[in-house]
Amino acid sequence: MSALGTKLRKAEGGRIMFWCPGCNCAHAVIVDGSRGWTFDGNEHAPTFAPSVLVCGTEQITNDEHARIMAGEKITPKQTVCHTFVRSGRIQFLNDCTHDLAGQTVDLPDWPNVKDEAGS
Numbered sequence: 001m002s003a004l005g006t007k008l009r010k011a012e013g014g015r016i017m018f019w020c021p022g023c024n025c026a027h028a029v030i031v032d033g034s035r036g037w038t039f040d041g042n043e044h045a046p047t048f049a050p051s052v053l054v055c056g057t058e059q060i061t062n063d064e065h066a067r068i069m070a071g072e073k074i075t076p077k078q079t080v081c082h083t084f085v086r087s088g089r090i091q092f093l094n095d096c097t098h099d100l101a102g103q104t105v106d107l108p109d110w111p112n113v114k115d116e117a118g119s
């Protein structure tokens with residue numbers, strides 16, 4: 001993973017990563033043409049098209065982990081993060097499951113503490 005301006009990281013597989021302040025984690029957009037996304041090349045105020053939809057499950061807590069180990073059945077919560085990244089701003093659509101649903105915020109700088117994670 002290499003730096004691309006202060007906000008983006010470039011990863012293998014034609015992926016550009018940005019930091020999502022709604023999910024508090026990185027999202028990757030594959031911009032090598034294989035998935036239909038485009039990146040306008042502006043590392044300071046990037047635009048990705050079309051929208052980025054990330055579905056996942058919430059990480060289970062230590063408490064829930066303990067309950068699963070004790071034989072309880074726990075279904076992790078489903079999460080949805082649906083965003084438009086345009087001109088360095090993230091627009092969160094209303095179907096997001098986090099607190100920033102329906103809001104538009106500046107794309108944050110990539111946090112230093114997480115730089116070692118992944119790749």
Ligand SMILES: [Zn+2]
Binds near residue numbers: 054
């Ligand atoms: Zn997100």
